[in-house]
Amino acid sequence: MTESPASTGLHPDPVEIPGAVVERIFEPTRPEEVGRIVREAANKGDGLLVFGGRTRLHQANPAREIRFGLCLRGLSGIDEFEPEEGVLHVAAGTRIREVREAVHAEGWALPLDPPGPSSTVGGTIASAAVGPRAQSFGRVADAILGLDLVGGDGVASRCGGRVVKNVTGYDLAKLYCGSFGTLGIVTGAWLRLHPKSAVRRVFVTQPGPGLVEFDRHRRWAGLASVSALVWREDPEAGSRQVTIELAGSEEGVRHDHAWLSDRAELVEVEPDEMDRIRDERAAKGPGPLALRVRVLGTECGAMVQRLLDSGLAVSVDPGPGTIHARGRLAHPEALLAIRESARESGGLAVFERLPDTWRRELDVFGLESGHAALHASLKARFDPGGILNPGRFEAGGDRDGV
Amino acid sequence: MTIVASPTPPTALIDRLVGIVGPAHCLFREGELFAYECDGLTLAPRTPLAVVLPATTEEVARIVRACRDFDRSFVPRGAGTGLSGGAHATEDSVLIECSRMNRVLEIDPGNRLAVVQPGVVNAELSQAVAHLGLFYAPDPSSQQACTIGGNIAENSGGPHTLKYGTTTNHILALEMVLPDGRIERFGNRVGEGPGFDWVGAIVGSEGTLGIVTEACVRLTPIPEGVETLLAIFDDVVAACRAVGRVIRSGVVPAAMEIVDRRTIEAVEASVYAAGLPKSAGAVLIVELDGNPVCLDGEIRLIHEACRREGCQAIERARNDEERTRFWRARKGAFGAMGRLAPDLYVHDAVVPRVHLPAILEKICEICDRYRLKLANVFHAGDGNLHPNICFDKRDPDELERVMKAGAEILEACVAVGGVISGEHGIGVEKRDYMHLVFDDSDLECMTRLRQTFNPDAACNPGKMIPTPRFCVEANPRARGYDAVPIG
Incomplete structure (x- = not known):
């Protein structure tokens, strides 16, 4: 294995993931080093755990045969930023926060909003993690113009480009995004930016209980200036609150604020309140369970009620129909029933945190058995040695994906 | 140009296809296939073995299985409006036309x-x-x-x-x-x-x-409010610079389209005439939509961006009739260009928007050098160019110049960080230009995806990814077995 400062001994900050503790960690600082490390690992059949800011390491199936860690934090920095064009090229290990600040200074907004202050660009792409602003920012894949990668064979490649419209070849970035680093290692990305809003104001309001009240607030998420709307409820604490972020032009925000004020008692809070709520979702607890459920908008209220009735606390983005639930359930079967119900409502359920004993029984992602052959075939072609995050994005034989 | 005639179709395969979709929906006789020899890319027509028009998913699946049993490739097709030959069949393949599945x-x-x-x-x-x-x-x-x-x-x-x-x-x-x-x-x-x-x-x-x-x-x-502006410029380069200013201003219009002088002339001489002044070197159409209370502020920013680039005048559509008139200049462009020459090669490339002014000048220079008539009408807000070359394909010398100019245009776009297709696709038209953008390892990744679904390339063969031979040669002008013929 290639010499690297961190490879010669045990890493001072080992990585603990479901299924393994990784103490030998490589920290390349250039994409070519990533290629060399992966080639050597492939030659020896050594499994690699690829990670960035460690924010979502727990959000995957148990690892299998991982020998080394490959930390991409050393690939850092904005290589090219074109304020005239609203695009930039950034190294994968760069923290989202750094990019956000850099582009804000030039009048742009980074349309990536993953939970967790340590989130990196590469980790956000690998996990396709979105935050409460997904309703205005869109999916992670929507922000990607092009990617630089290292494949499971250690060979560097590119897909996409740097322009804002492109159908030159397959849209491989869509496949890499959300594949948890199992098809290739993202080393850099061209991203498109959104214009920065002239005004951003955040308000809270206290809604009443029940489905009718939920649906009333859900519809507010469709207002043009609402960049995020979060409904939070904790049955144990007896708390319920809606937080609304308005962003855009002065006229637009003023108009929607007036409209909302006619319908609810709004209290203005700090403009970074939505960031706090977003990052809260990456933190541990309360309880050993965290799941993310997506359902159709019209089904969202019923699903929220079901989760509340199970005793879970929820943080809901009613616009895209995303529910983050936390707490404790008595049996893994209860989780599977929630997943089945989400599927019937047109969506999915991802078990983002699980007690270790449940992990062996449950597939975190609910991967569809009908696509297992395609999934395995694609993985084998992109990572023939099976060394990239082995086990973490596949449903094992002993797990039940429903 | 030679149109290759379809060989005699194998009776057993035709019988099976007829058995799946019925005789009215399986075309295989000479004369029935003429309309299916190409899509919107008319440069490389080829007559398929047969055309089947299924009505259900199950019929499509049975057609595919029949093709496989007879070792024939098959090509899906919609309305045949594509401009890159993505729905071109070969003489031994079956075209699966989905127009009956229209519910x-x-x-x-x-x-x-x-x-x-x-x-x-x-x-x-x-x-x-x-x-x-x-x-x-x-x-x-x-x-x-x-x-x-x-x-x-x-x-x-x-x-x-x-x-x-x-x-x-x-x-x-x-x-x-x-x-x-x-x-x-x-x-x-x-x-x-x-x-x-x-x-x-x-x-x-x-x-x-x-x-x-x-x-x-x-x-x-449907957006609550819509505003459409038409800005008139002395030349296309100034219009492109105004687009850059709009983008920098933070406004995201629904559309920003540019129509150049030659296109304006063609449009004004046609049934699509939009009443544009003869002095116009280019027009920029900007459409804004969304919350009506926000649109006035955005219009002010558009005015400012255009004025700074010396636009002659800006009109704001007062009603739907005027909006339609503004868009007529854009939407009637392709029809109007039919007046300029018998054939039109609609190119499609994208550049970073900051390079639009320079690349437009370069494209004009290329077409002047090859003595070709060029008209530009394009999605300026996306940097998506559509240089339209007017020609007569019956003139082999002119056709060759069209192809050479097209290749140089693509090379020029890639040289400034652009790509060779923004919306028309690669198909057979640009397959062998993929090397301008991607190297062998990039194309290998695309091949891996295709092989996952389509390992023997029976489904729509010869499209998008160049054959390995060309990967080795890395020659953008090399042309494949079913490529667009020159002359």
Whole structure:
């Protein structure tokens, strides 16, 4: 294995993931080093755990045969930023926060909003993690113009480009995004930016209980200036609150604020309140369970009620129909029933945190058995040695994906 | 140019296809196939072995299995409006034409989605949901004829992709017949299936991964307010610079389109005449939509950007009639260009928008050097150029100059960080130019995806990815076995 400062001994900050503790960690600082490390690992059949800011390491199936860690934090920095064009090229290990600040200074907004202050660009792409602003920012894949990668064979490649419209070849970035680093290692990305809003104001309001009240607030998420709307409820604490972020032009925000004020008692809070709520979702607890459920908008209220009735606390983005639930359930079967119900409502359920004993029984992602052959075939072609995050994005034989 | 005649079709295969779709929907006799020898790329016509028009997903699957049993390749086709030859068949392949699968199966206004068959015409979907205050946002120029299935294959765009994105942003789930005849469903109604984003990979795959037989699409609320502006410039370069200023201003118009002098002349001399002044060197059409209270402020910023680049005048549409007149200059352009020459080669490339002024000058220089008539009408807000070369394909010398100029235009666009297609796709037209953008390892990754679905390339062979021979030669001018002939 290639010499690297961190490879010669045990890493001072080992990585603990479901299924393994990784103490030998490589920290390349250039994409070519990533290629060399992966080639050597492939030659020896050594499994690699690829990670960035460690924010979502727990959000995957148990690892299998991982020998080394490959930390991409050393690939850092904005290589090219074109304020005239609203695009930039950034190294994968760069923290989202750094990019956000850099582009804000030039009048742009980074349309990536993953939970967790340590989130990196590469980790956000690998996990396709979105935050409460997904309703205005869109999916992670929507922000990607092009990617630089290292494949499971250690060979560097590119897909996409740097322009804002492109159908030159397959849209491989869509496949890499959300594949948890199992098809290739993202080393850099061209991203498109959104214009920065002239005004951003955040308000809270206290809604009443029940489905009718939920649906009333859900519809507010469709207002043009609402960049995020979060409904939070904790049955144990007896708390319920809606937080609304308005962003855009002065006229637009003023108009929607007036409209909302006619319908609810709004209290203005700090403009970074939505960031706090977003990052809260990456933190541990309360309880050993965290799941993310997506359902159709019209089904969202019923699903929220079901989760509340199970005793879970929820943080809901009613616009895209995303529910983050936390707490404790008595049996893994209860989780599977929630997943089945989400599927019937047109969506999915991802078990983002699980007690270790449940992990062996449950597939975190609910991967569809009908696509297992395609999934395995694609993985084998992109990572023939099976060394990239082995086990973490596949449903094992002993797990039940429903 | 030679049109290769279809060989005598194998009776047993035809019998089986007729047995699946009925005699009225299986075409194989000489004369029946003429309309299917090419799509919107008319430069390399080839007559397929047969054309079948299935009505159901099950029929598509049975057709695919029949083709496999007889060792024949097959090519999916929508309305045949594609401009890169993505639906070109070969003489020994079966064309599977999806126009009979044209039903809107479900509309869910509460969740703003619809489930449609692939043969639904793009504009008709928007018409079908208009009474609900919704529309289907991707609006390719051929939207009165092109189908959702073809749009999915090509990841079609249109003038309003600047704000609303391309087809990929509006497809939630798909049903597809795989190249081995199995029927699979991908994605779900929330647009986020567990596992790999198969839907994202299939959209824009030009029918090389399978045949889409059903799609769940996202619908968009019709904006409350719309404003359309027409800015008149002395020349196209100034109009491009104004586009750059608009982008920097933070306004995201729904559309920003430029029409150049030659196109204006053609439009004004045609039935599409929009009443544009003869002095206009270029016009910039800007459409803004959204909350009406925001639009006045955005209009002020557009005015400012255009004035700073010396525009002659800016008109604001006062009603729908005027809006239609403004758009006539853009939408009637291709029809009007028919007056300039018998044939039109519609190119498609994208550059970073900051390079638009320089690349436009370069394209003009290339076409002048090859003594070709050039007209430009393009999606300036996306940096998506459509240099239209007017020519007569019966003149072999002119045709050769068209092809050479086209290659130089693509090279010039790539040299400034651009790509060789923004919305028309690669197909057979640009397959051998893929090396301008991607190296062998990039193309190898694309091949891996294709092989996952379509290992023997029986489904839509010869499209998008150059053959390995050309990978080795890395010669952008090298042309494949079914490439566009020169002369």
